[in-house]
Amino acid sequence: MSTKSVIMNGETKVDGVVHINGMKRKIQDTNYHESPAPKRQCGQYEEVQNIKNLLFKRVKCRPTIGIVCGSGIGGLADVVEDAEVIKYGEIPGFAVSTVPGHKGQLVFGTLQGKSVVLMQGRIALPIRVMHVMGVKMLILTNAAGGLNESFNVGDIMVIKDHINMPGFAGMNPLVGTNDDRFGPRFPAMSNDNLYFYRFGPRFPAMSNDNLYFYRFGPRFPAMSNDNLYFYRFGPRFPAMSNAYSLKHRKLAHKVARELGFHDFVREGVYNMLCGPNFESVAECRYIRMIGADATGMSTAHEALVARHCGMEILGMSLITNKCVLDFDSDQMANHEEVLETGAKRSKDFQKLVSKIVEELELQ
Numbered sequence: 001m002s003t004k005s006v007i008m009n010g011e012t013k014v015d016g017v018v019h020i021n022g023m024k025r026k027i028q029d030t031n032y033h034e035s036p037a038p039k040r041q042c043g044q045y046e047e048v049q050n051i052k053n054l055l056f057k058r059v060k061c062r063p064t065i066g067i068v069c070g071s072g073i074g075g076l077a078d079v080v081e082d083a084e085v086i087k088y089g090e091i092p093g094f095a096v097s098t099v100p101g102h103k104g105q106l107v108f109g110t111l112q113g114k115s116v117v118l119m120q121g122r123i124a125l126p127i128r129v130m131h132v133m134g135v136k137m138l139i140l141t142n143a144a145g146g147l148n149e150s151f152n153v154g155d156i157m158v159i160k161d162h163i164n165m166p167g168f169a170g171m172n173p174l175v176g177t178n179d180d181r182f183g184p185r186f187p188a189m190s191n192d193n194l195y196f197y198r199f200g201p202r203f204p205a206m207s208n209d210n211l212y213f214y215r216f217g218p219r220f221p222a223m224s225n226d227n228l229y230f231y232r233f234g235p236r237f238p239a240m241s242n243a244y245s246l247k248h249r250k251l252a253h254k255v256a257r258e259l260g261f262h263d264f265v266r267e268g269v270y271n272m273l274c275g276p277n278f279e280s281v282a283e284c285r286y287i288r289m290i291g292a293d294a295t296g297m298s299t300a301h302e303a304l305v306a307r308h309c310g311m312e313i314l315g316m317s318l319i320t321n322k323c324v325l326d327f328d329s330d331q332m333a334n335h336e337e338v339l340e341t342g343a344k345r346s347k348d349f350q351k352l353v354s355k356i357v358e359e360l361e362l363q
């Protein structure tokens, strides 16, 4: 006897064959709507809660502000009082950062009387952990190459927006089934606009190096019925306009003026590429042409995860080098230069972030 069930409005399954918009799809996983999202860098809800519970057993601090330290900007943790430090290696699921300039630890404590948690070492999972710990405001910092030719090495760029370049190719930390406990899912997609996503094993292990690697396997050959794996692209469309809110950008500039930093605190658009290589000259020229003022290999995905779960964000890039825009130049970007510039601006960054934290009004 054949079994028929209605899975969702307009979708039926007969003997394991899913009918969608008149198409038949046989899938191995007969309960595909309930299938867990592929392991995400940003974490599943239970995993994230377990990590929070574990952390809260170890630390007294209950942070409301999160700070992500970029390459060479880890010195921000030096101004945290009553610091309680947990190494990533002691936290299940946290990749251990091996990038020089990233210590790979969470630092809990107090900054200007406010409870904070700092990430010294960049990985995606802690953003959601911060959210379930109660963090409402996230300050993202990074080291970036300057594309805007009026920028100088050592400038700090308040991020007014980002370009998630990997997102243009489908690399977005929010891909997968939406978990409403983290953020919005906009329901009721009509049958006509159901959009299915074929999900290959594409987020294999963010390496310890904080580099988002994609194993680009041979995923295009004829797919047999058996290896078709459909993913319902849960309609999760968090708006990204005003993600880097004007209110917080204004605050950063006001504080910069008060500190006398106005001549090196700028504003611009941050572009994220996957890395791990620095950009080619042609890539730099292209990214500049489409409106970016600085480029790096991070931040946009963290911003997406943070905005998805309702956090406010403020982003700041330290311009550690000028991107090479001339084909005939013999200059080359390198990580040592990035760390060196970070060290030179360390004290200024500490002052800027401390005062911003002091003046932050949390909702």
Ligand SMILES: O=P(O)(O)O[C@H]1O[C@H](CO)[C@@H](O)[C@H]1O
Pocket: 069, 070, 071, 072, 122, 141, 142, 143, 144, 210, 275, 296, 297, 298, 299, 334, 335, 338
């Ligand atoms: O974005 P953060 O972590 O500051 O690091 C930046 O510096 C590294 C390159 O030197 C890259 O990882 C780039 O993204």
Ligand SMILES: Nc1nc2[nH]cnc2c(=O)[nH]1
Pocket: 143, 144, 145, 146, 273, 275, 277, 278, 279, 295, 296, 297, 320, 321, 322, 323, 333, 338
């Ligand atoms: N991708 C990239 N990341 C950086 N981090 C610091 N500088 C740079 C740069 O020029 N390019």
